[in-house]
Amino acid sequence: MTDLPARICAEMSSLDFVDHSYPMLSNWGVRDQDVLVHSLGCSAWNKLGSDLGFMAVTECPVPMTHGADIRSDSTWFNRSQRTPDVLIEFERFDGTDRGQKKLDEKLCNLLEASMRWGNVPSVLILSAWSKGVVSAPDKEVFLQRCRQGFKSSVGAQVPAIRNTAVLFSRFIFDIERSGVLLLKQIRCERLL
Numbered sequence: 001m002t003d004l005p006a007r008i009c010a011e012m013s014s015l016d017f018v019d020h021s022y023p024m025l026s027n028w029g030v031r032d033q034d035v036l037v038h039s040l041g042c043s044a045w046n047k048l049g050s051d052l053g054f055m056a057v058t059e060c061p062v063p064m065t066h067g068a069d070i071r072s073d074s075t076w077f078n079r080s081q082r083t084p085d086v087l088i089e090f091e092r093f094d095g096t097d098r099g100q101k102k103l104d105e106k107l108c109n110l111l112e113a114s115m116r117w118g119n120v121p122s123v124l125i126l127s128a129w130s131k132g133v134v135s136a137p138d139k140e141v142f143l144q145r146c147r148q149g150f151k152s153s154v155g156a157q158v159p160a161i162r163n164t165a166v167l168f169s170r171f172i173f174d175i176e177r178s179g180v181l182l183l184k185q186i187r188c189e190r191l192l
Contacts, residue, residue: 004052004085004086004122004123004165005123005165005167005190006190007052008048008052008086008123008125008167008188009167009169009188009189009190011048011051011052012044012045012048012169012186012188013186013187013188014186015183015185015186017044017048018044018183018186021044021047021048022040022043022044022047024040025037025040025041025044025171025182025183026182026183026184027182028180029176029178029180029181029182030180030181030182031179031180031181032131032181037092037129037173037181038073038090038091038092041073041090041127041129041171042058042059042073042074042088042090043058045073045074045088045090045125045127046058046074049074049076049086052076053079054076054077054078054079054085054086055076055077055079056074056075056076056077057074057075057076057077058073058074059071059072059073060072060074060075060084062112062113062116062117063116063117064116068112068152068153068154070109070112070113070116072084072087072088072089072109072110072113073088073089073090074086074087074088074090075087075088076088081120083117083118083120084117084120084121085120085121085122085123086121086122086123086124086125087110087113087114087117087121087123087124087125088110088124088125088127089106089107089109089110089125089126089127090127090128090129091103091106091126091127091128091129092128092129092130093128093129093130093134093137093170094130094134095130095134095135099134099137100137100138100141103126103128103137103142104141104142104145106126107126107142107145107146108145108150108152108158110124110125110126110166111124111145111146111149111150111158111161112152112156112158114161114164115158115159119162119163119164121164122163122164122165123164123165123166123167124161124164124165124166124167125166125167125168125169126142126166126167126168126169127168127169127170127171128168128169128170128171129170129171129172129173130170130171130172130173131173131174131175131181132173132174132175136170137168139168139191142166142168142191143191143192146160146161146166146191146192147160147161147192148160149161161192164192165190165192166190166191166192167188167189167190167191168188168189168190168191169186169187169188169189170185170186170187170188171183171185171186172184172185172186172187
């Protein structure tokens with residue numbers, strides 16, 4: 001598949017895809033209740049993976065080589081190779097330092113999951129959603145994490161990313177008078 005990261009960004013940055021596949025996000029409106037936005041976001045990522053020819057799985061556990069349980073929100077398996085090509089984490093971001101820390105934790109999950117899959121995924125996607133106007137996450141923190149690696153909570157060394165594209169996506173919702181959220185914009189960019 002030619003330039004998969006660019007194709008993913010092009011498809012997911014267009015609200016047409018979401019309007020057609022999950023109109024609750026962009027046309028009908030969705031309440032911020034329990035994990036509904038998370039479920040819809042993961043479903044949208046899975047639908048895109050399926051549309052692009054992958055077998056997409058939600059909450060797919062990664063191999064347990066270091067004792068910590070990690071399940072990627074969406075994992076896209078290459079049908080011919082039978083290996084994961086794309087790993088995605090979809091997380092709420094509220095613009096706070098705590099929110100930044102949570103996104104960094106999700107990026108760490110992606111990096112460790114990639115390592116546990118034998119570094120076969122070609123694309124990792126950190127996808128954040130926010131409601132209303134919030135400050136942008138500090139992407140430099142993400143870049144440093146990808147370039148330097150880290151030590152996991154159980155002491156495993158997770159190396160720097162090599163030969164893997166890292167995308168950062170933002171789902172930006174407006175809050176309507178009725179209190180429902182409407183997806184107004186999706187941004188997607190390549191970090192590495």
